Amino acid sequence: MTSRKLQFTGALFDGRSSTKNFVEIELTPQELILKKSDRETVRWAYSHLRWTAETLPFQIEYHIDDENGERLETLVVEDPEFYESFSRIAPESLSAKGKESGFNWKLYISGILVLLFSVYVLIKVVPSFLAEKMVDKIPVEWEIVLGQSILNMLPVEKKPDPEVLAVLQDTVDLLKQPDTYPYELKVYILPVKQINALALPGGPIVVFEGLLNVAESPEELAGVLAHEIQHILLRHSTRGILQSFAGSFLVTLILGDINTALEGIIQLTGELETLGLSREMEAEADLKGMELILSADIDPHGMIRIFEKLMQDELLQKGLSKQAATSEENDMKISSYFSTHPSGLNRLAQLEKQIKSHENGNWKPLFPNLDWNKIKPEN
Numbered sequence: 001m002t003s004r005k006l007q008f009t010g011a012l013f014d015g016r017s018s019t020k021n022f023v024e025i026e027l028t029p030q031e032l033i034l035k036k037s038d039r040e041t042v043r044w045a046y047s048h049l050r051w052t053a054e055t056l057p058f059q060i061e062y063h064i065d066d067e068n069g070e071r072l073e074t075l076v077v078e079d080p081e082f083y084e085s086f087s088r089i090a091p092e093s094l095s096a097k098g099k100e101s102g103f104n105w106k107l108y109i110s111g112i113l114v115l116l117f118s119v120y121v122l123i124k125v126v127p128s129f130l131a132e133k134m135v136d137k138i139p140v141e142w143e144i145v146l147g148q149s150i151l152n153m154l155p156v157e158k159k160p161d162p163e164v165l166a167v168l169q170d171t172v173d174l175l176k177q178p179d180t181y182p183y184e185l186k187v188y189i190l191p192v193k194q195i196n197a198l199a200l201p202g203g204p205i206v207v208f209e210g211l212l213n214v215a216e217s218p219e220e221l222a223g224v225l226a227h228e229i230q231h232i233l234l235r236h237s238t239r240g241i242l243q244s245f246a247g248s249f250l251v252t253l254i255l256g257d258i259n260t261a262l263e264g265i266i267q268l269t270g271e272l273e274t275l276g277l278s279r280e281m282e283a284e285a286d287l288k289g290m291e292l293i294l295s296a297d298i299d300p301h302g303m304i305r306i307f308e309k310l311m312q313d314e315l316l317q318k319g320l321s322k323q324a325a326t327s328e329e330n331d332m333k334i335s336s337y338f339s340t341h342p343s344g345l346n347r348l349a350q351l352e353k354q355i356k357s358h359e360n361g362n363w364k365p366l367f368p369n370l371d372w373n374k375i376k377p378e379n
Contacts, residue, residue, distance in 0.1 A: 005085050008077055012036070015064070015071035025077065027089050032060075034075070044075075046090050058082050140182050140202070143238050147202030154206060156188040163375045165189065167367060168207060171222050174366075175229055175292045183232055187225075195310060197224050199231035201238040212377050214309050218366035222296075223303025226289035234288065236281040286347060290354050299363035300355040307348055 008025040012034060023042075026033040032044040044062045053059035057078045064071050168187040176185055183203035190198075190208045198206040205228045207221075215221045231237050293300050 005081050006089070008079050008082050008085075010034075010075050010077040010079075010082075012042075013074045013076070015073050016068075023075075025075070025082075027085060029089055032075075054083060056080060138235075138238060143235070144183075144202035146238070146241070147200035147204050150200050151188065151204045151206070154188075154190060156206065157191050160189045161375070161377070164212065164377065167218055167370070167372065167375075168221065168225065171218060171225050171366065172205065172229065174296055174298075175222065175226050177292075177295070185229060185232065197228050199228040199237050201232070201235075201241065203232060205229070205232070209377050215306060215376065216373060217302055217305075218370070218372055219299045219302025220306035220309075221302075221372075222293060222298050222366060223289070223300075223306045226292040226303065227285045228289075229292065230285040230288040231277070231281070234281070234284060236277055236285065240277050240281065283347065283350070286351055287354065290351055294355070294358055294361075297362070297364045298366060300351075300358065300361075304348070304351055304355070307351065311345075311348060 006027045008027075010023055010025050012021045012023045013019070014021065021036055023037075024035040026035070031046060032049070034042040034044065036042065044060075048063055050061045050063070051059070052061055052074075057076050060075045060077075062073045062075070064073060165187065168189075172185050172187055185203050185205060188204060188206045189212070190206050192208055193210040193213070194208045195210040195214055196208040197211055198208075200206065205225065207224075211224065212221075215224075290300060290303060293303055
């Protein structure tokens with residue numbers, strides 16, 4: 001059995017000057033004993049040590065706080081056996097090294113929390129602020145180009161049913177006001193089973209085939225179309241895209257990848273759920289959309305009925321209704337609409353309140369000679 005080496009030599013730097021003091025080192029189970037050339041003895045408790053180099057040359061720091069102030073003394077040892085001998089006589093000191101280094105973990109964690117909060121505010125608040133400031137300065141021509149670029153990414157029906165498309169387009173033309181923004185409000189049909197509709201910047205309105213399936217009258221379709229028209233007129237879609245892009249842009253700037261930020265707008269506009277419409281925008285589109293319905297003397301209960309259908313799955317999930325969905329497929333369709341159109345019972349209640357003073361209105365039936373259920377797409 002080999003005996004442990006407990007005596008070494010090293011160089012001590014006192015933290016106040018660059019002077020190298022050679023010392024004799026003795027290892028004990030509780031502390032390091034350093035003997036200077038002037039025979040002065042210094043004792044270092046293991047609990048105050050911090051290893052800064054565990055390979056040759058070995059380095060240990062010792063924190064001192066006395067009448068002369070705070071400083072770090074450094075011991076340098078070039079004997080290759082030093083670390084192994086130290087680990088044998090004081091293994092617990094090695095496993096706990098760095099704990100008493102003077103590092104303030106509370107301050108560090110507080111700093112991280114402040115940084116995270118600042119980044120959160122930067123990403124959540126700044127994009128909204130920028131979007132609000134910029135949207136009114138965006139020219140209509142820019143909106144039209146943006147809307148068309150998104151539309152070109154969607155597999156809209158190239159040869160839609162002319163009767164169905166006529167109902168949709170004629171309804172939009174009836175709803176829009178003479179002083180409408182200089183947009184060409186044009187309807188497109190997307191041949192997918194989702195229950196949805198999409199207002200793109202600059203005028204395109206994309207109606208999903210799934211929505212046509214569940215609608216039972218032109219009045220119900222008019223309710224959704226009026227809502228989408230207002231998204232365009234109020235520039236919600238443009239504002240939402242600006243806000244989403246600003247957030248993405250800030251994130252990539254923080255990460256330092258400007259190329260990704262510049263390319264992000266292309267990918268962003270290709271994803272339907274990134275138009276960034278907030279609950280406030282949806283509520284405003286409901287209110288203004290209902291105003292369009294009432295101004296056109298269209299029965300507003302059609303809008304109520306279609307919203308009740310669109311909310312059916314949400315009500316079931318919240319336990320507010322015991323009515324069963326007709327199929328698992330319909331469950332998925334209905335929830336898909338609200339995945340991009342935040343809603344709630346309050347939204348429907350506001351619409352009902354809005355039409356309360358018009359209950360005795362003389363509503364004009366939309367397309368009285370048309371049986372919508374005969375021409376609409378089959379499920």
